[in-house]
Amino acid sequence: xxxxxxxxxxxxxxxxxxxxxxxxxxxxxxxxxxxxxxxxxxxxxxxxxxxxxxxxxxxxxxxxxxxxxxxxxxxxxxxxxxxxxxxxxxxxxxxxxxxxxxx
Numbered sequence: 001x002x003x004x005x006x007x008x009x010x011x012x013x014x015x016x017x018x019x020x021x022x023x024x025x026x027x028x029x030x031x032x033x034x035x036x037x038x039x040x041x042x043x044x045x046x047x048x049x050x051x052x053x054x055x056x057x058x059x060x061x062x063x064x065x066x067x068x069x070x071x072x073x074x075x076x077x078x079x080x081x082x083x084x085x086x087x088x089x090x091x092x093x094x095x096x097x098x099x100x101x102x103x
Contacts, residue, residue, distance in 0.1 A: 011039075056099055067092050 031041040
């Protein structure tokens with residue numbers, strides 16, 4: 001099996017790490033949630049690169065859709081619900097920031 005490349009460098013070095021069975025299962029579960037292989041997950045975490053769970057990506061997409069609907073409500077109502085829509089949009093903005101910082 002040929003090693004893949006990341007950037008200009010080939011991934012040709014191997015590190016063996018001993019884990020408990022439960023640690024290995026948790027690592028595999030985390031990798032699956034992020035849609036990554038275990039090696040890529042470990043590289044990203046160790047080198048400080050972002051790891052976004054697929055669930056978070058799906059959630060972000062849905063929240064963006066909700067934000068668009070709120071904007072539509074605001075525009076169609078002529079601002080009748082402006083206080084409520086503004087509060088909801090601020091809450092969504094705060095949640096987006098939180099998701100970015102948790103990665």
